[in-house]
Amino acid sequence: MSTEASKNSEVLLRVEHLKNYFPVRQGLLSRVTAYVKAVDDISFEIGVGETLGLVGESGCGKTTVGHSVLRLINPTEGTVLFQGKDLTHLPAAELRAMRQDMQIIFQDPFSSLNPRMTVGAIIGEALAIHGRGDRKERAEMVRDTMQKCGLDPAYINRFPHEFSGGQRQRIGIARALVLSPKFIVCDEPVSALDVSIQSQIINLLVELKERYNLAYLFIAHDLSVVQYISDRVAVMYLGKIVELADSTELYRNPLHPYTQALLSAVPVPDPTRRKQRTLLPGDVPSPLNPPSGCRFHTRCPLAIDICKKVEPRELDVEGHKVWCHVVEEQITGSPPSS
Amino acid sequence: MILGLFGLLVGLAGWHAGTLWDTLAHTLEKLFGANVPYTLRDLDFLVSTLFLLGMLAALVLYSGLSCQRIRQADRTAQGPERQWSIVKRQFLKNRLAVAGALIILALYLVAFLCPFLAPYDPVEQGDRVQERLLSPSAEHLLGTDRFARDVFSRIIYGSRISLLVGFLAMGLAVTLGTAVGAVAGYYGGWVDSVIMRFVDMMLSFPTLILIITVIALWRNQSIWIIITLIGLMSWMGVARLVRGQFMALKEREFFQAARALGAGTGRLIFQHLLPNSLTPIIVSATLRVGNTILLEASLSYLGLGVQPPTPSWGNIVYDTKGNLFTEWWMPLAAGMAIVITVVGYNLLGDGLRDALDPRLRE
Amino acid sequence: MHTYIIRRILISIPLLFGLLTINFFLIHAAPGDPTDIFYNPDMDPEARENIRRIYGLDQPLGVQYLKYIQGVVLKFEFGYSIAKKRPVKDEILEALPNTIQLSALALLLELSLGIGIGILAAVKQQSTFDNATRVTALTFYSMPSFYLGLVLLFLFAGGVSATHWFPASGMVDIVRHESMSTLGRLGDRAIHIFLPSLTLGIGAAAGISRYMRGELLEVIRQDYMRTARAKGLTERVVVFKHGLRNALMPIITIMGLSLPFLFSGAVIVEQVFGWPGMGRVAVDAAFQRDYSMFLAVNLIFGAMVVVGNLVADILYAMVDPRVRLS
Numbered sequence A: 001m002s003t004e005a006s007k008n009s010e011v012l013l014r015v016e017h018l019k020n021y022f023p024v025r026q027g028l029l030s031r032v033t034a035y036v037k038a039v040d041d042i043s044f045e046i047g048v049g050e051t052l053g054l055v056g057e058s059g060c061g062k063t064t065v066g067h068s069v070l071r072l073i074n075p076t077e078g079t080v081l082f083q084g085k086d087l088t089h090l091p092a093a094e095l096r097a098m099r100q101d102m103q104i105i106f107q108d109p110f111s112s113l114n115p116r117m118t119v120g121a122i123i124g125e126a127l128a129i130h131g132r133g134d135r136k137e138r139a140e141m142v143r144d145t146m147q148k149c150g151l152d153p154a155y156i157n158r159f160p161h162e163f164s165g166g167q168r169q170r171i172g173i174a175r176a177l178v179l180s181p182k183f184i185v186c187d188e189p190v191s192a193l194d195v196s197i198q199s200q201i202i203n204l205l206v207e208l209k210e211r212y213n214l215a216y217l218f219i220a221h222d223l224s225v226v227q228y229i230s231d232r233v234a235v236m237y238l239g240k241i242v243e244l245a246d247s248t249e250l251y252r253n254p255l256h257p258y259t260q261a262l263l264s265a266v267p268v269p270d271p272t273r274r275k276q277r278t279l280l281p282g283d284v285p286s287p288l289n290p291p292s293g294c295r296f297h298t299r300c301p302l303a304i305d306i307c308k309k310v311e312p313r314e315l316d317v318e319g320h321k322v323w324c325h326v327v328e329e330q331i332t333g334s335p336p337s338s
Numbered sequence B: 001m002i003l004g005l006f007g008l009l010v011g012l013a014g015w016h017a018g019t020l021w022d023t024l025a026h027t028l029e030k031l032f033g034a035n036v037p038y039t040l041r042d043l044d045f046l047v048s049t050l051f052l053l054g055m056l057a058a059l060v061l062y063s064g065l066s067c068q069r070i071r072q073a074d075r076t077a078q079g080p081e082r083q084w085s086i087v088k089r090q091f092l093k094n095r096l097a098v099a100g101a102l103i104i105l106a107l108y109l110v111a112f113l114c115p116f117l118a119p120y121d122p123v124e125q126g127d128r129v130q131e132r133l134l135s136p137s138a139e140h141l142l143g144t145d146r147f148a149r150d151v152f153s154r155i156i157y158g159s160r161i162s163l164l165v166g167f168l169a170m171g172l173a174v175t176l177g178t179a180v181g182a183v184a185g186y187y188g189g190w191v192d193s194v195i196m197r198f199v200d201m202m203l204s205f206p207t208l209i210l211i212i213t214v215i216a217l218w219r220n221q222s223i224w225i226i227i228t229l230i231g232l233m234s235w236m237g238v239a240r241l242v243r244g245q246f247m248a249l250k251e252r253e254f255f256q257a258a259r260a261l262g263a264g265t266g267r268l269i270f271q272h273l274l275p276n277s278l279t280p281i282i283v284s285a286t287l288r289v290g291n292t293i294l295l296e297a298s299l300s301y302l303g304l305g306v307q308p309p310t311p312s313w314g315n316i317v318y319d320t321k322g323n324l325f326t327e328w329w330m331p332l333a334a335g336m337a338i339v340i341t342v343v344g345y346n347l348l349g350d351g352l353r354d355a356l357d358p359r360l361r362e
Numbered sequence C: 001m002h003t004y005i006i007r008r009i010l011i012s013i014p015l016l017f018g019l020l021t022i023n024f025f026l027i028h029a030a031p032g033d034p035t036d037i038f039y040n041p042d043m044d045p046e047a048r049e050n051i052r053r054i055y056g057l058d059q060p061l062g063v064q065y066l067k068y069i070q071g072v073v074l075k076f077e078f079g080y081s082i083a084k085k086r087p088v089k090d091e092i093l094e095a096l097p098n099t100i101q102l103s104a105l106a107l108l109l110e111l112s113l114g115i116g117i118g119i120l121a122a123v124k125q126q127s128t129f130d131n132a133t134r135v136t137a138l139t140f141y142s143m144p145s146f147y148l149g150l151v152l153l154f155l156f157a158g159g160v161s162a163t164h165w166f167p168a169s170g171m172v173d174i175v176r177h178e179s180m181s182t183l184g185r186l187g188d189r190a191i192h193i194f195l196p197s198l199t200l201g202i203g204a205a206a207g208i209s210r211y212m213r214g215e216l217l218e219v220i221r222q223d224y225m226r227t228a229r230a231k232g233l234t235e236r237v238v239v240f241k242h243g244l245r246n247a248l249m250p251i252i253t254i255m256g257l258s259l260p261f262l263f264s265g266a267v268i269v270e271q272v273f274g275w276p277g278m279g280r281v282a283v284d285a286a287f288q289r290d291y292s293m294f295l296a297v298n299l300i301f302g303a304m305v306v307v308g309n310l311v312a313d314i315l316y317a318m319v320d321p322r323v324r325l326s
């Protein structure tokens, strides 16, 4: 049974054992004394037209994953197969060609647009880089894309500062969309927006995804945002995925204590169904010195002895994956061991 | 605004061509053996070239201002017209800055119109017995020096050297500094370390003494050598600035976006990093002109700068410092000219910074 | 902290070697050679060779370079000044203390004047005082040091006879100094150093006060200042206690950075006031094309700048712990 890249489709992106360690230099000779293990051995797949939500607290390595997948930064280890090609060792020219199929939308609509370029130049830049069409055709394509993203094409010669946050985010989406990519990393595309505008942008993304069969890696720091748009959701904690399941399954039946904690923080629309909020004690530990064993043990309400020593392994219940000793014991009935 | 500048530019180009023609005619005359000193004529041409370049710089400046208005808008989210007027108003409110701009403008006009403004030929010596070391009078506003040359005329012509040195040396320094800083900031890593160590080393050279050394040893005091040397010793600050800008801009998301689109090095630098670094570069360039002018003046004061009889403010002071306690107006007036020029540039630079740097605005 | 200091020192060493090397080859790349001043057209080639041999100029450049480094590093030996007909070391040891004396006094003036005025201007931002000092500082900042020197000379050393208070040149009164009492000698020195150090100090102070004002204004605007003010502290306490400490840190760096300017300024000021220091030595060397003297002067000024920056950086790291980590 194909657990990953569910349902219908063929695999578009396969990430295997991705690691991203940032060296910390110290001392006389600037020797590398430690590593920030921003991403530590994670694997996942995304199918054609599928959306994978990636959720976790600030600093857990979501952006690093997104950037590694597009090779905006070089991963320390692991492979990123996009349409069957390993991006991590692709020569520069081929990589550039591949970029037409994979794009990114950023969090901050103010810093993500070059203030010195017009909207037309920003959206059309990709076309110029990849030599699509002549000047006229490009302008046409830009107008077309603006329309699709809910922007008035008459604004083509305006500068980004003349737009509101939501409109600017639409410009960012248009920029990513203009090459008709197959895959887009959305790095917290709505976190910086007003709540009233958030849903507009999410609706736009959903609409575009359905219209063009786009695949998304949709990054967010709280579960409520991803719920609506994702087919599957991965929950990250300190550089590791702790739980990965179908969206509905995850929300209905969260297994990992961390996921449960995150879910309890989601505001519940129905006041009669009052849940107990599991508030996590303490702060997120530094990825510079992540806790041994299960990284969550310093804050986990269920932690047992073994959690401090042994890293939990993957448990796969019909496609619902979880990494936790206690859950493993509950489900398999056998005591956890290394 | 742009149209106005453009018109000005076209007009200047015409004027420029006229001077070119003039120079050509005189060169021909020279070939046929007329016995006139041409150096100043040639300078005429040079200065008008610089005037043209200055106008180009104004255009760049304009685009820099528009960039700023954009950044300004980020903060206040007001209409674009309003932003532009804020910058303009800020600049105008700063009356000192406007004064600086006017001083510079006036100086360029003086340099440009030397032949019409100077009552006498600056290098021609008068009667060494009767017209030597005259006190100021209606005929000789600042008297005459020991070679019986009109000091006022010499000071007027001296403006050309200062403006020439200031502009070209700064241009060289800014170009070099931008290039070096861009490479260091863009590539980062060990490239950056090596380059920045080199910059540190250049900064520890005693600038003036090193220039003296080279000039003395190569026995060459041509103005071009001096400009080159000053430029070569003044780029480090710009390099640091540009590097810092690039480093900061590389963290911005629009830069990552361009990378994700597959943009190459050239596009990343010239489309994304450089245009967004322009404002601080222009401000620091303006503030730097003053320093290069001071450096040239110091060299001339030591007798190691531009050689007489070509007048430069520094060498006029050098020539006449022996008369300080008697014909004091000569060295003091020439020095005053330097101070006014440098003050002008610094006022302008301060004003630009205040107008462009939102941090300094309440 | 220790590793930071050690690393900072280790970085300075190649810097000094780079300085020395570039200087050496720059000077040897120059056309002509140091013995030129001995030549006359009818000198025979053999004598010429002899002279070259005596000064070691016949050896390969690499050997000369190594010997030079050896001399400098091990014995503080800079070779022989052909123009002055004495070891460079002697000449330097005579001139260097004079320059240091002048620069140190100027630095003191620079810091006290510059910081003081900068603070006052920032506290009374937009006041008449602020505007006046801004214009004054800008004017002095834009003034070539020789001009300031000449103006001071004119005003206080002879140009205006009513205010002929200071001597126009030299370190002491050559004629009467020897016959003075100890106190008299001290006064003699003070009266001689006054104008040169004032010239050098005012120019530098102008730059510092401009910087100081900007820095303080920046700090004053920051949040913790606002908090301090909200707590009800008076303006003066706020500025001094909270603002100053944060604004003074960059001043340490500026101090390090102002050293090269101070030394360059010293060259000019010494020339104006006939002060027998390194600047004079440098300019003399320029006119006499004295190779070994050039090398030494460049190297010593460079070294003083490097060491000055080193000290500034270390001081800075002591005040601000963030530096060490980066």
Ligand SMILES: Nc1ncnc2c1ncn2[C@@H]1O[C@H](COP(=O)(O)OP(=O)(O)OP(=O)(O)O)[C@@H](O)[C@H]1O
Pocket: A022, A036, A037, A038, A056, A057, A058, A059, A060, A061, A062, A063, A064, A065, A221, A287
């Ligand atoms: N270039 C880098 N050098 C060193 N450490 C880095 C670097 N980039 C990221 N990190 C560290 O890696 C960790 C993960 O960072 P990342 O930006 O991926 O987190 P994130 O989940 O996207 O957080 P946020 O929600 O704040 O965007 C952080 O602790 C961060 O400090």
Ligand code: SF4
Pocket: A257, A258, A294, A295, A296, A297, A298, A300, A301, A302, A303, A304, A307, A312, A323, A324, A325, A326, A327
């Ligand atoms: S492994 Fe242990 S510490 Fe980690 S989540 Fe499960 S129970 Fe908590």
Ligand SMILES: [Mg+2]
Pocket: A062, A063, A064, A187
């Ligand atoms: Mg992030």
